[in-house]
Amino acid sequence: MENPSGSVSRLLSLDAMRGFTIAAMIMVNFPGHEDFVFPTLRHTRWNGLTFTDLIAPTFLFIVGVSIALAYSKKRDAPKGALYRKIIIRSLKIFAVGMFLNMLPDFNFSDLRYTGTLHRIAIVFLVCAILFLNTSWKQQLGLAITILLAYWLALTTIPTPGIGKVMLEPGVNLAAWVDQQYLPGKMWQGTWDPEGILSTFPSIVTTITGMLAGQLMLLPLSPNEKSNYLLTAGLATAALGYFWNLIFPTNENLWTSSFVLVTSGFASMLLGALYFLIDIRCGRRGIAPGVIFGANAIAAYVLADILALLFYIMPAGGDTLNHHAVAALSQTGMDPRLASMLYALFFVCINFIPAYLLYKKRIFIKL
Secondary structure, eight states, rough: OOOOSSTOOOHHHHHHHHHHHHHHHHHSSOOSTSSOGGGGGGGGGSSSSOOHHHHHHHHHHHHHHHHHHTTOOOTOOHHHHHHHHHHHHHHHHHHHHHHHHHTTTTGGGGBBBSSSSHHHHHHHHHHHHHHHHOHHHHHHHHHHHHHHHHHHHHHHHTOOOOOOOOEEEEEEHHHHHHHHHHOOBOOOOSOOOOOOOOHHHHHHHHHHHHHHHHTTTSOOOOOHHHHHHHHHHHHHHHHHHHHHHTTTOOOOTOHHHHHHHHHHHHHHHHHHHIIIIIOOOOOOOHHHHHHHHHHHHHHHHHHHHHHIIISSSSETTEHHHHHHHHHTTTOOOOOHHHHHHHHHHHHHHHHHEEEEEEHHOOOOOO
């Protein structure tokens, strides 16, 4: 994942893609005012797809590419020590996710055991071990099997207690499984978008990244690699679109069609960035992405901590973000634009420590 050691397998385009994805994640997670947000900067309430819905799967895709690049030469090495490192890293990411879930009041009686970092930790653990022990054909076969099984499970098994198949918020097989077996608080009360069943197709998202990463390691010309990423991405997204007609694209359920559409997008984005940055040597404007990408998860964690000051701590009867959006709105600015500008301001605030770490060549690996 994050290994800015300068190894020959590193792709500047992947670093930039990782960093801009984290910056986008911070921006949508922390709008200036939660009541004034452009629709595409919110998660879709249920079926559908917005810009915001693309961010998490894109990051998981990047995790998959990074696994392929980092572990491709270690498949024949003794695996005991490698497994320990993978497990320890996953536990650290999961533990940091738990820490963020406890902010700001550390109320252990109302604790959520799921979240973005939790999913990254689980998916990284599963996919890293899978990569070390399987071929790309086996990974592809497993991915197809999971997507088909998940589709059939959610569309043919009646929701317990309802007696018929349901795909509504909180009333579906995935929500029922979470209600029965997921410990702690759920994000939406009776269901959780990072629940148990939806973790399986999210693993497939990372497998698609692993497949893309293995493509990048083939003895092909750079232009061929870019073309294959773009072509495969377009075909995958198109297949996801048509699957969406019978199994709706839905981030909360992480449906099979959602996996294909978002993985296709991520593949096309990587192919385009690889062509522009690594092949054509386009460097203008990519520095912020590379800097954020060098300490991606650390930047994500820091954003949650700095949010205590910029979003939660009251100042003059309200929080800083509400004061800022109100002041901008009083000038006649659309409150949604004011909210977005404050979110971008907060991204810039988080860029400062990321830049200082990068300048000192400090790379924090969880």
